[in-house]
Amino acid sequence: MTEAELRIFIGIVQHYFEQQTGRLAEMGTPFLGDPNALPIFDFTGVIGISGNRRGCVYFTAPSEMLRQILVHGGESDVSRENLADLAGEISNTISGNARRAFGHEFMISVPIVVTGREQSISLPESVKAYVMPFRWREQDAALVVSVV
Amino acid sequence: MFHLELGKYRNIVLSIALFIFFDLAVLVLNFVISSQISNDALMINLAGRQRMLSQRITKTALQVEYRIRDGKPFGNELTEFKKASTVFDQTLTAFSQGGRTTSGTGDEVNLAAIEDPTAQGILREARDIWTPLITAAKSLTDNADIMQASQLARLMEAANLQLLKLMNDLTTRVEQIASDKATMLRTVQVTGITLATINFIIILFHFIGHLRRSDRELEHAHKETADILRTTQEGLFLLDPELKIGSQHSTALNSILGVATLAGADFIDILRARVDQKTLKTAREYLDLLLKHDVKEKLVTSVNPLNRVEMLLDQGPGKPETRFLQFAFNRVKEKGKITHLLVTVSDITRRVLLEQELKATEDRARGQLGMLMEIIQIDPFALHQFLRAAADGLQNINGLLRDQSEPVTGRSGLLRDQSEPVTGRSSLVNALFRQAHRIKGDAAALGMSSLADAFHQLEDLLSELREQPSLSGEDFLPVTVQVKGLFEQIETIENAVIRISQVRGVATVEAPRPQHDPNTAKLPFVQRWRDFANQIATRHGNTVEISYKGIDVATLPEGLSSAVNTIINQFIRNAIVHGIESSDARKALGKPEAGRLSIYISQNDDGSVELSFRDDGRGISVQRIRDTAIAKGRLTAEEATAWDNRRIVGLIFEPGISSHAAVDADAGRGAGLDAVAELVVRFGGNVRIGTTPNEYCHFRVHLAPRAIVEGPAAT
């Protein structure tokens, strides 16, 4: 995964926040995480990548952040289902935009939403993942890219 | 020169010419014979008249005789006799020799001599009989007597029957000739028409067969073309000068381009939806060049912008994909004018992907080979030690990034010094830089140039960040990417080392290294310091000699030995870059040409290590450090004068302060000694400095063993 490719993912997330909430999500310094020690918040939208390159990209956020985004968008129903839906929608946006941006270099799956740590996310074992932390209204979220 | 190009029409033209010839021949014959027949009718008419005249001559001759005998006037009868005999004579001559005569209607007519020998025979006979008669007739005049008249009448009477018979025969003969001619005319007409008909039938059959055959051939050729177009794997089509696709194209073209209907479509429109703007523009220019400019085929091929083009193709709903296509263009010329472009499109995706894969493999192999060549020359123990330290260093770097990952931009960190407001991120950059610099130094010392280069690149990235007034988290992305690459590179080396040690494991089972070699100065790590020193000295145009006394560093615990190694490497670099003068300058100062670096290392009973490093160079210039600190904004002019020399000298352990002007692999980035300071802090030790200008610079370092604990550096 090159720097430019990562920037595409980062751009998508930042654009999403700006578009939907009118407020930028601040990015922290990116770092590398071992597969067993990656940040996972309450809701995680996972996109699988296959083809020439394999792995996954996920966006993970705490319920509070998702709740605030919903409220910001005028949605009063902040049930767990809706929070999960939102996490899925963010990942969907990432997936859709990435598909366009990458010119179909690799195949990007429809995102699935994982709640908490109850379900495991399958990541490539051998490599370190890129962790891009984001902060929006004092809430932390992260974009994780792990592609072989 | 007129030359008719008949080609395949030769036969048909000949046949038609023959047909016309037959028709014309019949027509001409018809005309000739018809005119002859009308001539013959005249002859029949005249021959009949001769028969009548022969009787009239005899009759009028007898009347003249009677008239004279009776004494009656005979003028009328004589005139009639004369006239009849003259006409008879004239006509007889005209029949036998050709000539003029008077027709029944009194007109003058021209008669050709009869060619028929039978008729001529009759005529000759008649002439023989007639000649004495006409002579006698001419002698008969108005005043003729009975004697003369009677004589003539007798002659006439005598010849009459004979003459009548001959003239009758002549008539019959002439009629016979005419009838023969009519028969011939019919025969000719029938023959001509028959020939023409046969010719026509031949034409009909021959050419219908021919047409059928060529129709079949055409159909066959058409089928062949259709088969080729249907089965070829390539897209084939013609482009007209308006860049419209021709009516026929290969079936494969549809699937290659992912377009259902192509005939007549605008090629540019098709490209527009599939390639980027720039390629489209270039392609347009290129097609224009092909159609309108006379450029050599070879050149044309080499500038083809569609020679390998990545296209976004829609292969049905939800299945968009990129393919690599190759378009080849050939100009179709007619009479030297370009009428079309023949376009061949191939899907070269598979080939391109294979090439890319191959290239990546080759690059990897080449990179790995280079690295392998480097690492097999390194002492395995030192390499192992280095790799551990490097991996730890990288972990530290990543740890620093993670610890600072909290997205706080612009928020000021703790004020470490009143003169230096440091944000969290700019101190992060310095900490990262020290780590990177330390590992780079070690890598370079071991001669692992590719790895040293990679760390140098990391330093470059960090230097760029240093220049920026404010830093966002995203600014660190290139750093993180580079760190990942370094992790992978080190992992690759580790894997290679494992494989190599498996290979040479047996060969290296030699006598164990003596615990206390009296000749420690010849140990591999000292040799490595020497190599490293010589390398840097060569780059800086001076020479150095290293002397070592003390313990075998390899016997120290791993973390400690790696720290010692790093510190010595940094001191060596620092001494050669900043301390040791050029050979000429040293000679002028009365010093030995080669700079002397003396190293001493000992271990105390409590496990702590004493390290001494001394060079006989120009010493530390306090003034220069002061100037640099002011120039870099580290100190204000007031602070610089206020601080004592001891404090100023301490600045050399701070990041970003370097008195070397240019940045190169060895120095000038202001890191090196700050890495030493960091290690010393980590190991809970201390550093003392002694210097005399133009004489020496001496560092004494104490490292305590308790701090073999790893952890991110405190700044």
Place this chain on the structure above:
Amino acid sequence: MKKLLIVDDSNIIRSKIARCLGKYGLEIAGMASNGQEALAQFKATRCDLVTMDLTMPHMDGIECIRALREIDAHVRILVVSALADKATAILALKEGAQGFLCKPFTESDLTEAIGELISDDDND
């Protein structure tokens, strides 16, 4: 003996071309490091052949080709360029260059390209 003008902003390339084509039997009538110099030299020397770099300061190669063509419609021009993109090459050919050579090139590449340029000339 055909006269050659070498236009390139790189010293090294200029001397490489001069060395190679001097040996090949061309008279090196002039050298220029940018378009303006090239025009001045061309007016003075009236060369038969020009090797032309495309990316140069002051006046770039394309402009220079156009200007040379206006002065002399028969001069043969070989573009010698790193040829970053094909669009530029196409443009150069349209403007009237007869050949081009990609940098980096070998001596035989250069002599071959020049040979083709000259043989074209003879055929005309």
